[in-house]
Amino acid sequence: MAWxxxxxxxxxxxxxxxxxxxxxxxxxxxxxxxxxxxxIINTGNPKHADILAVTGSVNEKSVQALKxxxxxxxxxxxxxxxxxxxxxGCVFQDCYNVMGGVDKVLPxxxxxxxxxxxxxxxxxxxxxxxxxxxxxxxxxxxxxx
Amino acid sequence: xxxxxxxxxxxxxPVLPEPIHFDxxxxxxxxxxxxxxxxxxxxxxxxxxxKRDFVDFVHIADRICGLCSFMHSMxxxxxxxxxxxxxxxxxxxxxxxxxxxxxxxxxxxxxxxxAADAFGFxxxxxxxxxxxxxxxxxxxxxxxxxxxxxxxKVGGVRRDIDSDALKGIVNRLAALKVNLEEISAVxxxxxxxxxxxxxxxxxxxxxxxxxxxxxxxxxxxxxxxDMRSLGYAAYKYLDVEPMVESAGxxxxxxxxxxxxxxxxxxxxxxxxxxxxxxxxxxxxKGAPDGEYFSRIEQPRxxxxxxxxxxxxxxxxxxxxxxxTFSNIPAMIKALKGSxxxxxxxxxxxxxxxxxxxxx
Numbered sequence: 001m002a003w004x005x006x007x008x009x010x011x012x013x014x015x016x017x018x019x020x021x022x023x024x025x026x027x028x029x030x031x032x033x034x035x036x037x038x039x040i041i042n043t044g045n046p047k048h049a050d051i052l053a054v055t056g057s058v059n060e061k062s063v064q065a066l067k068x069x070x071x072x073x074x075x076x077x078x079x080x081x082x083x084x085x086x087x088x089g090c091v092f093q094d095c096y097n098v099m100g101g102v103d104k105v106l107p108x109x110x111x112x113x114x115x116x117x118x119x120x121x122x123x124x125x126x127x128x129x130x131x132x133x134x135x136x137x138x139x140x141x142x143x144x145x
Numbered sequence: 146x147x148x149x150x151x152x153x154x155x156x157x158x159p160v161l162p163e164p165i166h167f168d169x170x171x172x173x174x175x176x177x178x179x180x181x182x183x184x185x186x187x188x189x190x191x192x193x194x195x196k197r198d199f200v201d202f203v204h205i206a207d208r209i210c211g212l213c214s215f216m217h218s219m220x221x222x223x224x225x226x227x228x229x230x231x232x233x234x235x236x237x238x239x240x241x242x243x244x245x246x247x248x249x250x251x252x253x254x255x256x257x258x259x260a261a262d263a264f265g266f267x268x269x270x271x272x273x274x275x276x277x278x279x280x281x282x283x284x285x286x287x288x289x290x291x292x293x294x295x296x297x298k299v300g301g302v303r304r305d306i307d308s309d310a311l312k313g314i315v316n317r318l319a320a321l322k323v324n325l326e327e328i329s330a331v332x333x334x335x336x337x338x339x340x341x342x343x344x345x346x347x348x349x350x351x352x353x354x355x356x357x358x359x360x361x362x363x364x365x366x367x368x369x370x371d372m373r374s375l376g377y378a379a380y381k382y383l384d385v386e387p388m389v390e391s392a393g394x395x396x397x398x399x400x401x402x403x404x405x406x407x408x409x410x411x412x413x414x415x416x417x418x419x420x421x422x423x424x425x426x427x428x429x430k431g432a433p434d435g436e437y438f439s440r441i442e443q444p445r446x447x448x449x450x451x452x453x454x455x456x457x458x459x460x461x462x463x464x465x466x467x468x469t470f471s472n473i474p475a476m477i478k479a480l481k482g483s484x485x486x487x488x489x490x491x492x493x494x495x496x497x498x499x500x501x502x503x504x
Contacts, residue, residue: 014163016186018500020211020292022162023255027281030258030274044159062185065156065164091205094196097189116211116292 007039008078008133010126011049013069016098017056020116021083025053028119028126035123046072051129053080053122054106057089059097063105070106076136078129080110083117090115147172152485156185160263160489163499167492171485179480181473187503194463199225199433199454202463203298206450209465210501211292212255215241215248216443217465217501218297220450223377224439225299228454234427235379237301239420242379243314244287244294244302245441246409246416250318251280252444253402253409254325256496257332260399263493264341272328279321283314301426311417318410329403342396346479346491349393356475359468360446361405362495365390365397372442383415395494402496432458443468445496467501 010029014022029035029042043049046069058066070079081102084090092098102108109132112125150171156164164185170178193205206221207214219241226233258273281291287306288294296303306314332338348358353366363370364387371387373380388404390397433454440449446468453462476495483491 013157014186014500016188016500017163018208018211018214018293019163019498020208020214023211023292026162027274027278030271032275032278044157046157056186057188059185059187061187062156062164065185069157091208092188092190092193095189095193097187115208116290118291 007041008050008126008130009041009043009048010051010053011043011046011069011073012053012055013066015054015056015058015062015066015086015102016092017083017085021055021085021114024116024119025055025082025122028122033119033123035126040126047074049073050076050133051078051080051126053082054086054102055082057085057092057098057100058102058105059099063099066102066106076133076140078109078133078136079106080112080125080129081108082112082122082125084113084115087111087113149177154488160259160493162259163497165497165499167480169480169485169488174484174486176480176483176485176488179477181477183499183503185503186500190504191463191465194460196459198458199460200299200429200458202460204295207293207295207297209504210467210498212252212498213248213443213445213448213501214292215244215294215297216441216448217450218295219245219378220439220441220448221452221463222297222299223441224437224450224452225433227437227439228433228435228452229429229431231300231427231429233301234424235421236305236423237425237427238379239416240302240306240425241297242383242416243306243311243413244284244296245378246412247280247283249409249444250321250406251277251284253406254280256402256444256493257328257399260490260493261332263489264338266338269328269331276321276324276328279317279324283317286310287314298426300429301424303426305425311420315414315417318413322407322410325406329406332399332403339396341487341490342399343392343394345395345487346483346494347394348475348479350391352478353393353475356478357471358446358475359471360443361398361401362446362472362475364388365401366393367391370447372440372447375440377439377441379416379419382419383412385412395490398494432456433460436462445469445498445501446472448501465501465504467498467504469495469498469502472497473502
C-alpha cells in the first residue's frame with residue numbers, strides 16, 4: 001500500500017452547495033468519522049493541498065474562484081466532486097445560474113454521490129483519491145527522471 | 146491619518162465554510178469599512194417554481210440550505226397550506242415541531258464548533274462536532290436522512306415517530322444535555338474565550354432595531370423577537386420563551402445560542418409528552434390560488450416564505466427572505482472599528498448562511 005506513505009491534505013471549496021455536503025465534509029474530518037486520525041486534514045491554503053473537494057455545481061462567478069484555487073495547487077493534484085450537485089446539478093440543474101457539474105470546467109477524478117453525500121462515502125472517495133494521487137505522482141516522477 | 150489599505154477576505158478563507166467576499170478597508174490594524182460582495186452561491190432556485198409542480202417543489206425548498214433544511218420545507222408547506230385552507234393533522238404539527246427543534250439544536254452546536262474554530266480553540270471545535278452527531282443519529286433513525294431530511298410535505302409529514310422512538314429521543318437528548326453542559330461551561334467560563342468575545346462586535350439595541358436584525362443577533366442586543374411566539378405548528382401548545390441578553394457583543398450572542406440549545410431540548414421533551422394520536426398526513430386536492438407570507442423562526446432568525454399561486458399546479462412566484470440577509474447590515478456596522486484579528490469572530494457570531502442568502 002504505497003499510498004499510505006504520506007497523508008494528503010484536503011482543500012474544500014463550496015461552489016454553489018447548499019451547506020449539506022459542506023457540513024458532511026467537515027463531519028468526515030472530525031470525530032466520529034475522523035479522517036484526521038490518518039493525518040488527512042482540512043487546509044485553507046491551496047498551496048498545501050493535494051485533494052480539492054468541490055461541493056455544489058458551478059456558476060459563472062464561483063468558476064473563477066474555483067479555477068484560481070485549482071491553478072494554485074501544486075502537482076500532482078486530485079479533484080473530488082462531492083455530492084450530486086457537483087456531479088450533475090441535482091435538483092438545481094434547470095436553474096438559470098447553474099452551469100452543471102464540476103466536470104464541465106475542471107477534470108474531475110473522483111465522484112462521490114449522495115444528496116447530501118454521506119461521510120462514509122466521502123471517506124471512500126478520499127481513499128480512491130489517494131490511489132489516483134499515487135498514480136499521478138509515479139507518472140510525474142517517470143516523466144521527470 | 147494613516148494610509149488606507151484594502152485587504153480582501155474570502156471567497157475562500159479558512160474560517161468561512163461558505164464563500165462570501167469582503168473588501169476590508171484598513172487603517173493600520175483597524176477596519177474602517179467593509180464592502181461585502183455576494184453571489185458566489187447564487188443558483189436562482191426561486192424561478193424553478195415555474196418549472197416544478199407545487200408538491201414537488203418541497204424537495205427544492207428542502208435544499209435551499211443544508212443546516213436549516215427542515216425549516217425551509219416547513220415554511221413553504223405552511224404557506225401552501227394556508228392558501229389552500231388545509232387543516233394539517235395535529236400529530237403532524239407536533240412532529241414538525243420536534244424535527245424543527247432538533248434542527249435548531251444541531252445547527253447551534255455546529256455554530257458553537259465553528260465559532261470555537263474561529264477563535265482558535267481546536268479541541269472545543271472537535272468536541273462540538275462529536276456532540277452534533279448525536280442529533281444527526283436521531284435524524285437518521287427517524288427520517289432516513291442526516292442533513293437533508295425530506296420528511297415535510299404539503300398536508301403533513303411523510304413519516305411517523307412511534308411512542309417508543311419518541312421516548313428514546315427524549316432519553317438521548319437528556320444524555321446529550323449532560324455532555325453539552327460540560328462544553329458550554331467552557332464557552333461561558335473560559336478566560337481566553339471571554340477575552341476574545343466580550344466587548345467585541347458590539348451592536349446597541351437601537352442599532353439592532355434600525356438595521357433590521359433578527360434571531361439570536363437581535364435577541365443578544367435586548368430585542369425580544371421570536372417568531373415561535375406567533376404560535377405556528379405546535380408552538381401554541383408549548384411554553385416558548387425567547388432567550389434575551391442585553392450586552393449586544395459576541396459573548397452575548399454565544400450565550401443566547403447556548404441557552405437556546407437547552408430550551409430546544411426542553412421543547413422537544415414537552416412536545417413528546419403532549420403529542421396526540423391520530424393521522425399524520427392528509428391527501429391534498431386542488432391547487433393553490435392566492436398568496437401568503439409565512440414567517441417562521443430558523444436557527445438564525447426569522448425567515449419569510451412568500452408564495453403566490455394562480456390556481457394551476459405551477460405557482461407564479463416564490464420568494465425567501467432569510468435571516469442572514471437581514472443581519473448583514475448589522476455585521477457591517479459591527480465590523481467597522483474592529484481590529485483585523487476580530488473579523489473572523491464577528492462574521493462567525495452572525496452565523497452566516499450564504500447559501501440561504503443567495504439561494
